Amino acid sequence: MNAPPKAIAGVSTFVDDRIGAGNFLKRNMRKIFPDHWSFLLGEIALYSFIILLLTGTFLTFWFKPSMGEVPYTGSYAPLYGVHMSEAYASTLHISFDVRGGLLMRQIHHWAALLFVAGMTVHMLRVFFTGAYRKPRELNWIIGILLLSLALIEGLTGYSLPDDLLSGAGLRITQGVAQSIPIVGTYVSFFLFGGEYPGHDIISRFYTLHILLIPGILLALITAHMILMWVQKHTQMPGKSRTEKNVVGAPFYPAFMIKSGAFFLFTFGIIALLGTFAQINPIWLFGPYTPADISAGSQPDWYMGFLEGALRIMPAWEINFLGHTVTLSVLIPALVPLGIVMTGLALYPFLEQWVTGDRREHHIADRPRNNPHRTSIGIAGITFYGILWLLGANDEISANFHIDLYTTTWFGRIAVFVGPAIAYWITYRICIGLQRKDAEVLSHGVESGVIKRMPNGQYIEIHTPPAEDIAEHIRGKKEIPVLTSAEDGEGIPPKSARTALGRLRTKMSEAYGTDHVPLTDGHHDGHHEEEHAGVGTGDRKELH
Amino acid sequence: MTEQNEYPESGRVPSRVIGTPPADAPIADTDPIRAPEGVAGVIPPDPDKARKAERLVALLFLVTFLSGAGFVASYVIFQVGTIDRTATSNLALGGTLALALLALGAGLTVWVRQIMPKYNLIQERHEMRSDDEARGYVKETFLQGAEESGFVKHRLLRRTLLLAAAPLGLAPLVLLKDLGPLPGTALRHTVWGEPTKDGKPRRLVVEGTGQPIRAADFNSPGGILSVVPEGYEKDLNALAKATLILLKFRPEELKSGTNLNWTHDGIVAYSKICTHVGCPAALYEQTTHHILCPCHQSTFDAADGAKVIFGPAARPLPQLPIGIDEEGYLVAKSDFKVPVGPSFWERGDAEAEVRENAS
Numbered sequence: 001m002n003a004p005p006k007a008i009a010g011v012s013t014f015v016d017d018r019i020g021a022g023n024f025l026k027r028n029m030r031k032i033f034p035d036h037w038s039f040l041l042g043e044i045a046l047y048s049f050i051i052l053l054l055t056g057t058f059l060t061f062w063f064k065p066s067m068g069e070v071p072y073t074g075s076y077a078p079l080y081g082v083h084m085s086e087a088y089a090s091t092l093h094i095s096f097d098v099r100g101g102l103l104m105r106q107i108h109h110w111a112a113l114l115f116v117a118g119m120t121v122h123m124l125r126v127f128f129t130g131a132y133r134k135p136r137e138l139n140w141i142i143g144i145l146l147l148s149l150a151l152i153e154g155l156t157g158y159s160l161p162d163d164l165l166s167g168a169g170l171r172i173t174q175g176v177a178q179s180i181p182i183v184g185t186y187v188s189f190f191l192f193g194g195e196y197p198g199h200d201i202i203s204r205f206y207t208l209h210i211l212l213i214p215g216i217l218l219a220l221i222t223a224h225m226i227l228m229w230v231q232k233h234t235q236m237p238g239k240s241r242t243e244k245n246v247v248g249a250p251f252y253p254a255f256m257i258k259s260g261a262f263f264l265f266t267f268g269i270i271a272l273l274g275t276f277a278q279i280n281p282i283w284l285f286g287p288y289t290p291a292d293i294s295a296g297s298q299p300d301w302y303m304g305f306l307e308g309a310l311r312i313m314p315a316w317e318i319n320f321l322g323h324t325v326t327l328s329v330l331i332p333a334l335v336p337l338g339i340v341m342t343g344l345a346l347y348p349f350l351e352q353w354v355t356g357d358r359r360e361h362h363i364a365d366r367p368r369n370n371p372h373r374t375s376i377g378i379a380g381i382t383f384y385g386i387l388w389l390l391g392a393n394d395e396i397s398a399n400f401h402i403d404l405y406t407t408t409w410f411g412r413i414a415v416f417v418g419p420a421i422a423y424w425i426t427y428r429i430c431i432g433l434q435r436k437d438a439e440v441l442s443h444g445v446e447s448g449v450i451k452r453m454p455n456g457q458y459i460e461i462h463t464p465p466a467e468d469i470a471e472h473i474r475g476k477k478e479i480p481v482l483t484s485a486e487d488g489e490g491i492p493p494k495s496a497r498t499a500l501g502r503l504r505t506k507m508s509e510a511y512g513t514d515h516v517p518l519t520d521g522h523h524d525g526h527h528e529e530e531h532a533g534v535g536t537g538d539r540k541e542l543h
Numbered sequence: 544m545t546e547q548n549e550y551p552e553s554g555r556v557p558s559r560v561i562g563t564p565p566a567d568a569p570i571a572d573t574d575p576i577r578a579p580e581g582v583a584g585v586i587p588p589d590p591d592k593a594r595k596a597e598r599l600v601a602l603l604f605l606v607t608f609l610s611g612a613g614f615v616a617s618y619v620i621f622q623v624g625t626i627d628r629t630a631t632s633n634l635a636l637g638g639t640l641a642l643a644l645l646a647l648g649a650g651l652t653v654w655v656r657q658i659m660p661k662y663n664l665i666q667e668r669h670e671m672r673s674d675d676e677a678r679g680y681v682k683e684t685f686l687q688g689a690e691e692s693g694f695v696k697h698r699l700l701r702r703t704l705l706l707a708a709a710p711l712g713l714a715p716l717v718l719l720k721d722l723g724p725l726p727g728t729a730l731r732h733t734v735w736g737e738p739t740k741d742g743k744p745r746r747l748v749v750e751g752t753g754q755p756i757r758a759a760d761f762n763s764p765g766g767i768l769s770v771v772p773e774g775y776e777k778d779l780n781a782l783a784k785a786t787l788i789l790l791k792f793r794p795e796e797l798k799s800g801t802n803l804n805w806t807h808d809g810i811v812a813y814s815k816i817c818t819h820v821g822c823p824a825a826l827y828e829q830t831t832h833h834i835l836c837p838c839h840q841s842t843f844d845a846a847d848g849a850k851v852i853f854g855p856a857a858r859p860l861p862q863l864p865i866g867i868d869e870e871g872y873l874v875a876k877s878d879f880k881v882p883v884g885p886s887f888w889e890r891g892d893a894e895a896e897v898r899e900n901a902s
Contacts (some may be wrong), residue, residue, distance in 0.1 A: 031666070075623070076626065184888050196780070261651035268645035315856055394840065
């Protein structure tokens, strides 16, 4: 093909004549994207969002966001004639009387679960590889906002069908809102248009769910993409990869088609789930009434940690001067979410403060190479995970025949002890992996060949590691440590003299000190036999 | 950018115009792309493999075509209307859709991996910050613009502008006031306190059937009944506060926490709305008299004034004073003495107040 086909050339010329798109394309068509499996995790969230927009639009064509009472006359026989809200009746209509309606509903729900899950694992990838570091702090914060908004988007969407299960979630939301000190009752009355449940909440949540929050999500996702594009993606350490370049495949055509294929895989898997894995069978729950509930009510997975926090909280309530502060609701509703989200949002800046590192970073860390960060992350996951698990403690109790109150007490203790244990174990694993790396570089890898030495000793021959693996390991960067050294007259630097300053230098030393520096992998003047010896004496010097 | 000094009297004028790009510079800097030294950046595919791969890709694309067509056909063939037919339609539509998407995705992947070249290209990246010249230019321009606008110099303009913005900024918030009425004392009352139209006390009726309950007939110690106020059986706002659980005890079973004056012949009525966050506390264990809220497992002792035994709820389920009317049906003698449901800021320790008033 020597010239672009006329159709493409004509359109391109037309567009370029008017907006100069050629200059943009010239810079960007061959933009290089690095390759690593973990870079695809965020794409799962992105594609789930697109699927949510598509299926959600379909659902709005039939869904009626009204709490007006109607008798059900659709084709789901068990509920025929039952009085229910229009919202619930129209959701039943979509499920049973619109071709493909049930499929779209189930795809929408699965995509929502995958959207939040994709964002979460993507965020963990970014955290553990330090990809949030300068210059990407802004994109990190946009990501935290996206995750928070996704939780609200999920909550509002979950409430729309107005079935008994979604109503239970709504009731808990209202109870939490009402417990807020000073303004709680006002918040609840303004949100619900009066007393719970009122007649407005479904239509209000509908507007939030299909217009306001998706609009903000779309804007923030666009900003997220633009920043990623402008700043270029991080890359894992490896051969010829530096802080000053990106190694990989060009956007056009390879990355573009790969991404398209990944979108199709995501969509295909969600379609499979929507077809074969029933989700939220609202027709089994019946219409909402505040007088009833079914045992074993469970929220969607991303609300589980809040549910768990509510469940394990002891019954603390303070009454003073005719006022009530319900700590047994406030603490679980605000504190875990606050710790996780605020902690995540501040982490890049706290890390900078501790390390004093103001450099740009474009090479991702391997998690083992920043053991304290990795341990903090795993401790956070443990904290979240224990709360999440306890969100289903009734199911655990029923299925594993454990006393219900025992699970609660386990949670109350584990939520504090678990993260500490996880921190320690993770730290040891990281150090162990670093030692392994150092060993691979200094001693090579086992070849499987046993050799008998002239003195009768048996050794296994070690061969130097493959070059790409060696380069990957050598990509380890030192973590800067604040200088706290006293000058000649025994006076530490000014910044380290206050109590906070002393704490900072101490933390910096702990955070940055490299306990397993890599010895160079080159063995000048050594024979293969010599560095092949696997005596314990050799290994000791690594410790 | 002009080099003429238009504001000779002001001191803030850029001394020179800096950072203006020369006319022949590129519109934007392009980060160059190159292959690593001594290695090919674009490695063409093996032509044999590519030929084989093409056949596989074509097959996968054909599968997509057929399943796509199958999807359309399923839409036409499989109608909905009963549970079974909906299930069949769902299976046909979802199955064909998933197959079409997955086969297309697989085809594209084989295409990229086997037919397109392998890439090992290096693109330079530059530091994100602008160079000092650009920063200097922006700073000078900003200061000059601020000077030109007169915003700094004209104090009256600046202050009145800020003043003007304040009410406009508040306006959207004011508009939200009509989202709901003010709470007032709504959370302190339920419909149990309102007499019926003919001025009689309100009857307790069974949730679902709406049958009034004759005290003599409710004679199943250990049983539990969900009860709603007569006349409000379908009013969700009323039910969210007024729903009850009704239990019957043998006299010796009741402990001091239960107010015996509010019972009738061992029949006790508690609010069903959990005092934690408001789920209906619907589960009852007969042998222990424990009421359990399925949401967060707050557990209440029904024989002892529904006091909290376990879980996050901080207060007992309020007890409703009940009695019987002249026909022997259970009625509410008054409203709850304390607010029902989840706690709120204005609530205070209503239970303590009730105890003080009683003593």
